Amino acid sequence: MIAILPEYAPLSSGLNPHHSKVVHVAVGVIVQSDQVLICWRDASLHQGNRYEFPGGKVEASETPLQALTRELLEEINIQVKKAIRAQQLYFNYPEKTVCLHIFKVTEFEGEPCGQQNQAIRWVNRHELGQYQFPDANAPILPMVLLPDHYVITQSQDHQQTLNQWLDWHSRHTPQQAWLYVRHKQLDASLYQQAIKTLSSQRPDLKLIAMYSQVKTLKPLWPELDSAITGVHLSQRDLMQLDNQMQFNDKVQLPSSWFYFAACHDAASIHQANTLAMDAVLLSPVHATSTHAGQAGLGWAAWQQLCAQSNVPVYALGGIAPDDLGQVHQAGGFGVAGIRAFYQS
Ligand SMILES: Nc1nc2c([nH]c(=O)n2[C@@H]2O[C@H](COP(=O)(O)OP(=O)(O)OP(=O)(O)O)[C@@H](O)[C@H]2O)c(=O)[nH]1
Ligand SMILES: [Mg+2]
Structure with missing residues (x-):
């Protein structure tokens, strides 16, 4: 599923992933058999008024996996037990360049619950195309369909x-x-x-x-x-x-x-x-x-x-x-x- 847009900035384009202007974000795609968890992203946020996969910015002292674990506890109150490294999406928004470190989360403890009053829902992984996500997210949709x-x-x-x-x-x-x-x-x-x-x-x-x-x-x-x-x-x-x-x-x-x-x-x-x-x-x-x-x-x-x-x-x-x-x-x-x- 070739989903490339000019805004995607792979490493080869000269973008340095360690450049201080790149915002590194850890994102969890939580999968339970055919269901995937999506959360509502408030209109006040960057790329808001859309659905998102839970996650947030990687702090300077953290690895992406540590950030994922922290963010998923803070945002939806779950303990990540197994996260599989899936994709790194570099994307140039007009305001900033992000690098989304996408993990497929297959095991966790706790019942997901929006800690910032954000609505959350489980949707079928074949139907993710019906929801609007931040612009950088397009390649996540085929990834969730890939087999083991x-x-x-x-x-x-x-x-x-x-x-x-x-x-x-x-x-x-x-x-x-x-x-x-x-x-x-x-x-x-x-x-x-x-x-x-x-x-x-x-x-x-x-x-x-x-x-x-x-x-x-x-x-x-x-x-x-x-x-x-x-x-x-x-x-x-x-x-x-x-x-x-x-x-x-x-x-x-x-x-x-x-x-x-x-x-x-x-x-x-x-x-x-x-x-x-x-x-x-x-x-x-x-x-x-x-x-x-x-x-x-x-x-x-x-x-x-x-x-x-x-x-x-x-x-x-x-x-x-x-x-x-x-x-x-x-x-x-x-x-x-x-x-x-x-x-x-
Ligand atoms: N969490 C999340 N962020 C995404 C996704 N797709 C995407 O482009 N982003 C971008 O990643 C950036 C950081 O995400 P975030 O707003 O969740 O960061 P955060 O939890 O640390 O928020 P905060 O800075 O308000 O504390 C935002 O610019 C957001 O637009 C996604 O699916 N999930
Ligand atoms: Mg967040």
Whole structure:
């Protein structure tokens, strides 16, 4: 969901995040199954007379997470127990530049209650678009729809026909999964067939198509828009795009899609920030048999790169669903993978 506006000021535009004029704000998107908590923002406040996610300014002595914990206690009287680092949104309002440190809060103690008489309400995460938020908030709406798990198709083995490969994925992919349909050997028409087959056999899945295939398919197959949820760019695809304008103009892909990009280094993360990808897959955490000869980054290097991303980061490369807690500890958002993610 490319939501970039000229007011968004990613690091690459020359804005220094440590510049004293940037107001750092910790913001909590509190999620309980499909419900998200929103609060009314009084008309007297900056960007008031709208809904907001609770939070406030980070004080000089605090980390964003400490500020989040303090603000959520002060504003809605809850104790944050688990907060996942999700996004950093730099935005130039006419009056000031803010950096919103967005956390997804999944565990807390206490019953949320407006401590400044502000109205609060739980709304369905699919219906957030019906409410008006401060201008900087647009990328939060797609973020709350992102899954914890991002599943990638297995490679088609030599003894398998395409139909057998599709059948296998139809039978083994978990319910409601987001499935990246990765198949480098198919030409555009077979790839289209594969997407059609999977979306009819498993309408519950959210299919992510290869960006390189979609560029060719798009003019030929208008229904593609509704068959897939998003596209996945390789690091190479990502680095070949010069700027946002080029991305939208050249390929004319719908802005309602989710854009995922593979990243392996700091330059590609920087590019994903600039192009406002919805999420990145940072790999490989560990060496794997699918990418023989490629060394793993290891958690320490992975965490350092992850910290440079302004968009949600999935860990990929020798990762299993059980690693989600460790990924959150390292500042990541979700887990991605191949073998470990299927049902037997
Ligand atoms: N809390 C919050 N602030 C937001 C959001 N989106 C957004 O642009 N902001 C901006 O972030 C800035 C700081 O937020 P705030 O007004 O909550 O700060 P605060 O709780 O420390 O308030 P205070 O300075 O009155 O004590 C404001 O300029 C506000 O417009 C949002 O969703 N939640
Ligand atoms: Mg506040």
